[in-house]
Amino acid sequence: MTLNWNSPTPTASVPMPQPADTADGTGLGHIERGAGRVMVSEKAMINAQADVNQLLPLKYQWAWEKYLAGCNNHWMPTEVAMQADIALWKSTSGLTADERLMVSRNLGFFATSESLVANRHLTNPECRQYLLRQAFEEAIHCYAEGTEILTDSGFTDFRDLKSGDRVAQYTPEGTVEFTVPDQIIKDRYVGEMYRIANNSKYISCVTPHHRCVYRDVRQGNAIRIKTASQVSFHNHQIPVAGIKHTGRTQLTALERFRIAVQADGQVVTGPTYSGRIKGTMPVRFCLRKPRKKERLNKLLQELKLKFTATDRPNSTETVYYIPVPVDWNVTKDFNWVCLGDVSSRWADEFIAETAHWDGYTRTNKAIVYTSTNKDCIDKLQAVAHIAGRRCGIYPVNGDKTRSQAWQAYVCTDRKDFVSGRSVQKTTYQYDGYVYCVGVPSGMVVTRFEDCVTVSGNTHTFQYICESLGLDEGELFNMYREIPSITDKAAWALQYTQTFANPDFRTGTPAADQSFLRDLIAFYVIFEGMWFYTGFAQILSLGRRNKMIGVAEMYQYILRDESVHLNFGIDVINQIKIENPHLWTPDFQREVRQMFLEACELELGYSRDTMPNGFLGLNAQQCETYMHFIVNRRCQQLGMAPLFPQPANPFPWMSEIIDLQKEKNFFETRV
Template sequence: MLNSDHQSTAPAIPGTPPAIQRIKASDKRIINGQTDVNQLVPFKYKWAWEKYLATCANHWMPQEVNMARDVALWKAPADLSGEERAMLVRNLGIFVSAASLAPDNIVLAIYRNITAPECRQFLLRQAFEEAVHTSSYQHIIESLGLDEEEIAGSYQALPSVEDKEQFLRPFMAAISDPDFRTATHENAQVLLKTLIVFGCLMQGLLGHVAYAQVIALGRQAKMAGTAEQFQFILRDESMHCNFATDLINQYKTENPLLWTPEFKQELRVLFHKAVALEIAYAEESMPTAMLDLNAAMFGGYLRQTANRRAQLIGLEALFPTEENPLPWLSAIVFFETRVIEHQSDGALSWD
C-alpha cells in the first residue's frame, strides 16, 4: 500500500479512484526520503538487496551444531584448565547479557530513521540474526549445564566491560527518542555518527578479544561446537559491518555537508577510544598468556582493524602501520562479502 503523499494531484474522473504516482528509483534517499518506505522496487540501492540475499544464503541455527563433544570435554575435569573454563564462562556472560543492545538499536532506533526500503530489508534480517546469536549463547549455556545466574554475573569484576557499555549507550539513547528526527543538520550528523559507532566500532571492533579467545579454543581442538558457533557469529557480524560501511558511504554521498573536518575529528577520537577500551579488556581478561594468545598481541590487531574500518568510510589511517600478530582472526573478520556455505552437520566450507 502506498502513502497518500504519493497519490497524483491531477483531477480525477468522477466515479474513478485517484491515480497513483509511480515511484522513481532516483527519488529514493537513505534518510528523509519522500517515497513510500514500503515500496521495495524499483531498486536504487541494489547493493543492499544483494547483501540481504547473501545473509539469507548464510543462514544457520545453533541447534544444527553438534555439542556432544563439548559436553563430554566440559565434564572431564582434567581436559580444560581452570583459566580456560573461567574465560569461556566470562565471555558467555558478556555476550548473553549484552545481546539485546544490537537488536534494540536496530529495531527501536536505526530502522525507523532509514527511508530506503532496500536498506530496511537488510536491517530486518540483521535483527533476526542478532536474535539467533542470543539463542546461540543460550544453547551453549544449556548444553553445558551452566548455572544461568553465575553466567549473568561472571564478568562484573572487570571494569572494562562496564566501560564499553557506558561508551555505547549514549549513542543508542540519542536516536531511540521517539521524537528524534533527521530533518536538521545536527540530527542528521547524530544518526550518521551512531551508524559509524554501531557498525564500525560496536560490531567491527568491540568484542573481538572475547570472540578470539573462544575461537582459539577450537583452534586447539577444544570445545569445537562452541567455537564454531562463535565463528559463525563473528562471520555474521562481519557481513553486518560490510553493509554498514556501504550504508554510511551512501549516507555521506547524499549528504556531503555532514562530513566536515570537525565531524571527522570527533570520529577519530571515538575510534581511538574504542581501541583503548578493547585493549583494556584484553589486559584485564588475559593477565597471562593462554591458548597461544596474550594481551599485547591484541593491540596490534585492534589498531590495524581500526585503521581498516576508518579507511573504508573515508577517514585516514589512525595508527602507524604495524604487523598484525593475528592474521587468522583478520581472515575471519575481513572475508568481504563471500557467501559461506553452511552445512547441516555444523561444518563450514570457507570458499
C-alpha cells in the first residue's frame, strides 16, 4: 500500500518537469504551457491527466462530500482520557483472562496494520483531494529529502528505494531484521519541518507528526515513541543500532581476501587480462608491514591460490602477483556484502578485518577505519549498525599530496545509542517531497547526512500500548507469532503490488483489472471486513463500561474507516461505470473467492483472539457478523450475497458509525 506519485524529485522549492503520464504529490502531471482547459466531461477515475487545482467545477460530488466529512471528523488520540482504562488494566480483578487475551491480540493486529492507499493511479482531482485528507488522518510522518534507509545492500536514498527492496526494521527488543515494506510513501509537503540534532553530528529532519523513538532511562530503557513536535530527549537515549541474530556468523577466507583486496590490492584489468584463456584475473599487492604480509600469506594458503612473492631490493616491500578465478568476482569495493545474509557476529569479524588492513584501534578501544572510497565507508557503517555498534563518519580533507578520504569511528562496546542530553530541536520551513515506509514493527533504521537513527511510524495503537504499559515487544511481534495474524498479513501482501510498485501503470485491461482487484482487497476486505470485526471486539467491552478510553478511540477510528470504505466503494463502482469491460463474470467470480478466503482467515483470527469467548462476545458471533458484512459488501458492489442472509448480531455497531465526534456512544446510551 503506497503513497508514491512516482515523479522526479525537485532540488528546490519549484517542482521539476515531469512526463505526461505521471503525477506529483499535488496531482499535477506534466504542465503543457498554453494547453486548453480540462473540461468536466474529460475527468475520469483512471487513465486521465489530473490537477488538484482544477477541482471546480466538480464532477464527482460524492468524493468532495467525503473530503468535507473527513475534515469535520478530525480527532487526535491524545484528546481521549485513558485514566480509567489504565486503572482497570492494572487491577487484578478488572478484566478476565479471556478479555485480556482478546485486547492484547486485537491490539497486536491493529498495531501493525495501519496503512494508507493514496496513490497516483486515481486521476481525478476530487478523489485526490480526499486522498490528501486521508493522508492527514493516517498521520503521515515522513523524512526530508536526502534521508536514507538501511536496506540489505546498505544505506539507500528513499528516492532510489524500489518495490521489493528489503529494509531494516528495528524491534522493541533492540534487534534488527530485514523485511519488504508494506507501503512506500512519497508525498509533496509544504510546511514546518523539525531538525533534531546535537553537537556530535547526530541529525534527523522530519515532519511534526513523525514518530521519534527513544529509550526511557527512568523506566528500564523501555522503548517510547512520541511525535517530533512533542518529544523531549533530555536524559533519555536515542537508539541508533541493533543486533541482528539471523544469518551467517563467520567471515570466510574469501571474504577476508576481498577485504584485503579493497584495502591494498590492485585488480589488473584490460584486454590483455580478460581471463578468457586461463579463467583467472591477476591481483597485485605491494606490502611493507609484516603483519599484513603474514595475514595475506595465511589467506592465500587457506584459499589454495598459487602466487609469486618478490622482495624488492633495498626495500621492505614485497610484491605479490596472484591469479584469482574470474568467477570469484573480486573487486575494489564492498558491494558483495548483503546485510540480510549475515549476523552481528559476522559483522564484528568484518569490522575487525577491515581495521587490520585499513584502520587501527584507539586507546579507548574504538576502531578507526579510513578509506578514500566513500561507498566502502558507508558499507562499514551499515555493517556496524547491525552489530549494535554506533558508528560515526568524518571527512579527512585532501591536499596536493593526499586524496579526499573519510574515517569511520566504530564503538567497540555495543554502544548502540546517542545520549539525548545535548539534542536540540529547531524548526524550519520546507517545500519538497517527504518519504517513509511501513514495516510491521513500526520502527526503521535511517540515515541523514551520515548520521544514523531509529524512528517509529505508529500512532493511535502505540499511544494505547504506551498508556496501558503493555509489552510492546510482544504486541509488535504478533504479526509473526500468532498464526492467524501471520496468515492475514501474508494474504494481504498478494494485493499490494500495484500500490507498492512505482513502475506500475494503468492503461491496459490487464493492468486496470489488477489495480481494481487491489482496490477491492484494500477498501472492501481490509477496511470494510477485517477492521469491522476487530473493532466490534473492543467496542463490545466499551458497551459494558470496560476500557472506555480505548473503545472511544476505536469508535472514532471506525467512523473514519467507514468514510474510507464508502469512498473506496464509490471509487470502485465509478471505475466499473466508466470501464464496464473490466467487470467481467470471471473477474466477479475471482472477487467472490477473495471474500470467501477473507472470511476463513477472519474466523481463524476470531478463534485466536477469543478461544473461550466472554460475556457478550464469542468467535461464533464474529463469524456471523462477518457473513452479514460480506453480504452488505456484495450488495454495495452490485453482486449477489454469498451467504444465507444472517441477522446482524451487533446492531449497535451501526449506531457507533453514525455518531459525530462531539458525542460519545459510551456516554450517550440510554
